[in-house]
Amino acid sequence: MNNIVVLSGSAHPKLTQQICDKLGIPVGKVTLSKFSNQETNVEIHQSIRENDVYIVQSGCGQVNDNLIELIIMIGACRTSSARRVVCVCPFFPYSRNREPEDLTFDEPKKEEAPKKTKKNKTVLDLGQLPLQQSTYKHWTAKSGTLIANMITAAGADQIITLDLHDPQFQGFFDIPVDNLTSQPLIAKYIRDNIPDYKDAIIVSPDAGGAKRATALSEALNTNFGLIHKDRINKNNIQLVGDVKDKTVILLDDIIDTATTITKAAKLLHEHGAKKIYVVAPHAILSGNALNLINESFVDELIVGNTIPQEEHVEKCPKIKVLDFASMFAEVIRRVHNGESVSFLYGDSHNWEY
Amino acid sequence: MDAPSNSIKIFAGNAHMELAKLIARRLNLDLAKAAVLKYTNNETSVTIGESVRDEDVYIIQPGCGDINDNLMELLIMIHACKTASARRITAVIPCFFYARQDKKDKSRAPISAKLIANMLTVAGANHVITMDLHASQIQGFFDIPVDNLYAEPSTLKYIRECIPDYKEGKVVIVSPDAGGAKRATSIADRLDLEFALIHKERKKANFVSRMVLVGDVTGKTAVLVDDMADTCGTLGKAAQTLVENGATKVYAIVTHGILSGKACEVINNSALTQVVVTNTIPHEDKKKLCPKIATIDVSPTIAEAIRRTHNGESVSYLFHNVPA
Numbered sequence: 001m002n003n004i005v006v007l008s009g010s011a012h013p014k015l016t017q018q019i020c021d022k023l024g025i026p027v028g029k030v031t032l033s034k035f036s037n038q039e040t041n042v043e044i045h046q047s048i049r050e051n052d053v054y055i056v057q058s059g060c061g062q063v064n065d066n067l068i069e070l071i072i073m074i075g076a077c078r079t080s081s082a083r084r085v086v087c088v089c090p091f092f093p094y095s096r097n098r099e100p101e102d103l104t105f106d107e108p109k110k111e112e113a114p115k116k117t118k119k120n121k122t123v124l125d126l127g128q129l130p131l132q133q134s135t136y137k138h139w140t141a142k143s144g145t146l147i148a149n150m151i152t153a154a155g156a157d158q159i160i161t162l163d164l165h166d167p168q169f170q171g172f173f174d175i176p177v178d179n180l181t182s183q184p185l186i187a188k189y190i191r192d193n194i195p196d197y198k199d200a201i202i203v204s205p206d207a208g209g210a211k212r213a214t215a216l217s218e219a220l221n222t223n224f225g226l227i228h229k230d231r232i233n234k235n236n237i238q239l240v241g242d243v244k245d246k247t248v249i250l251l252d253d254i255i256d257t258a259t260t261i262t263k264a265a266k267l268l269h270e271h272g273a274k275k276i277y278v279v280a281p282h283a284i285l286s287g288n289a290l291n292l293i294n295e296s297f298v299d300e301l302i303v304g305n306t307i308p309q310e311e312h313v314e315k316c317p318k319i320k321v322l323d324f325a326s327m328f329a330e331v332i333r334r335v336h337n338g339e340s341v342s343f344l345y346g347d348s349h350n351w352e353y
Numbered sequence: 354m355d356a357p358s359n360s361i362k363i364f365a366g367n368a369h370m371e372l373a374k375l376i377a378r379r380l381n382l383d384l385a386k387a388a389v390l391k392y393t394n395n396e397t398s399v400t401i402g403e404s405v406r407d408e409d410v411y412i413i414q415p416g417c418g419d420i421n422d423n424l425m426e427l428l429i430m431i432h433a434c435k436t437a438s439a440r441r442i443t444a445v446i447p448c449f450f451y452a453r454q455d456k457k458d459k460s461r462a463p464i465s466a467k468l469i470a471n472m473l474t475v476a477g478a479n480h481v482i483t484m485d486l487h488a489s490q491i492q493g494f495f496d497i498p499v500d501n502l503y504a505e506p507s508t509l510k511y512i513r514e515c516i517p518d519y520k521e522g523k524v525v526i527v528s529p530d531a532g533g534a535k536r537a538t539s540i541a542d543r544l545d546l547e548f549a550l551i552h553k554e555r556k557k558a559n560f561v562s563r564m565v566l567v568g569d570v571t572g573k574t575a576v577l578v579d580d581m582a583d584t585c586g587t588l589g590k591a592a593q594t595l596v597e598n599g600a601t602k603v604y605a606i607v608t609h610g611i612l613s614g615k616a617c618e619v620i621n622n623s624a625l626t627q628v629v630v631t632n633t634i635p636h637e638d639k640k641k642l643c644p645k646i647a648t649i650d651v652s653p654t655i656a657e658a659i660r661r662t663h664n665g666e667s668v669s670y671l672f673h674n675v676p677a
């Protein structure tokens with residue numbers, strides 16, 4: 001392949017190496033470091049003039065550091081006369097709209113103040129701060145548009161990402177966004193590795209993911225179920241669908257603190273599920289997630305490698321990792337050569353995980 | 354018909370809460386309510402706790418500490434205020450982010466200061482107030498108005514009041530490098546003092562080699578003047594050179610005291626008598642390690658700039674005077 005350079009940010013260098021191995025090219029030479037005052041330093045050690053540059057950076061780990069690193073790398077490529085700069089973000093940061101519940105702005109009493117981490121920053125743990133009192137309804141800033149504008153302003157020409165939490169996010173950009181789907185790969189894994197999948201039931205752990213779960217159940221020709229959390233009466237959780245003596249496959253897009261899926265697994269177990277698999281392309285597994293999963297009724301957790309999983313696999317033997325490097329490598333190859341990417345999602349393509 | 358008058362709302366990120374409180378107290382206001390926290394996966398969360406609709410919002414966040422986290426906090430706060438229909442949003446950045454990456458000095462170097470300017474504009478800032486930009490041309494990176502305040506009046510006041518031997522005229526203003534000559538000569542002229550310059554040969558970033566003094570400092574107190582002190586390699590070697598050339602005492606007055614890495618150790622072991630920094634960057638913890646550090650409070654200047662910007666008055670007064 002000519003005139004192509006794939007650069008890696010610090011978030012997930014292993015994935016970039018795997019992608020480049022599949023493409024048959026070396027990873028571009030970049031030194032990423034921090035100055036003494038914590039500012040990010042990017043040095044590119046090869047000429048990229050008139051090349052197509054693909055920067056692989058996932059929104060995980062130290063998210064803000066990695067995001068600024070991505071923006072500075074895009075800027076560096078632009079000022080170095082790259083022909084095109086494409087951001088490959090397997091897991092896109094700030095793509096979820098989350099509400100921290102029950103915030104108050106009165107001066108917290110000493111014993112009620114939120115926990116401080118060793119860097120003297122408060123870590124938000126839902127439900128720790130008391131109920132609001134004033135009539136002003138506070139809201140948490142939704143940063144999606146801002147991130148999209150920042151990446152466009154830095155000079156990116158295209159974005160390639162996987163399973164955006166909110167598909168409408170593509171509309172925040174003025175540049176083309178390729179939102180890949182992990183569904184064919186997940187479907188293939190299930191056919192190959194879950195013995196009685198034809199009798200299994202695909203369950204969505206919340207109402208928002210219903211569309212995702214029904215699409216997978218149609219592809220596999222299985223039954224479908226849904227877990228519905230009552231937002232007003234928090235103790236009322238319902239299961240829609242029959243799971244007695246069945247193998248259940250819980251499908252979600254992002255697993256962060258794992259509270260959703262472990263509660264869902266408990267409910268399914270109470271309703272008589274025989275075996276419980278959980279599948280998700282993005283596994284952040286922050287906070288206490290790994291302990292929760294180890295102690296839960298989840299039998300196997302199948303996750304993608306959009307976020308580095310080596311440490312998680314060591315601490316939690318239930319985790320199996322699906323490799324998305326082949327998918328990204330194939331998409332990069334097609335984007336570079338100007339070929340169709342939708343062809344990948346036709347019936348004849350042979351997926352590798 | 355003129356727009357109805359609105360009020361000042363001062364928000365602070367986590368970078369320098371103390372400075373924000375000083376500024377707010379000076380303006381006789383409380384800091385506006387906001388919760389700027391982190392989720393467990395390290396994404397920043399900003400919740401604005403009061404209405405900012407049609408208000409004049411000032412967000413105070415210098416570029417220090419965990420810089421990338423603080424930068425994201427600032428951008429998300431600006432964006433939040435914009436979507437909350439604030440009338441005007443001013444980013445008050447006493448020490449600008451990535452100010453030293455302002456030119457392409459080698460192949461494929463990013464101009465990060467320009468990127469930060471773009472980010473601030475894209476997030477929705479209408480105005481930027483900063484102090485002693487590393488290169489004042491950075492103002493040209495923006496399409497929105499930028500007020501580059503000067504710490505010079507506060508520096509002059511400190512020299513007049515706190516440097517011994519000033520009244521006898523036995524003080525020389527020294528610039529630690531050729532780039533700061535303009536800054537040092539400006540101060541020397543206003544105080545009617547002599548001026549000297551140190552020329553250094555630099556091979557790698559943050560590493561200084563040989564230093565040559567141009568000018569005479571024998572028997573005088575030397576006052577080194579610079580805009581930033583990061584690892585303090587420059588200041589330490591400059592002090593050594595000055596003492597070797599006959600200076601009796603060496604002071605350093607620096608606007609932005611970043612003091613990262615081994616700076617405190619370098620200062621403690623050097624020939625410097627005192628290092629004076631402004632409070633654009635928090636440094637209380639550094640003072641405990643290094644008793645030679647003293648502080649100039651610039652919150653009156655910044656607070657006055659905010660007041661004048663809000664009332665539509667001229668800010669030029671602050672370029673030559675310290676507010677009372």
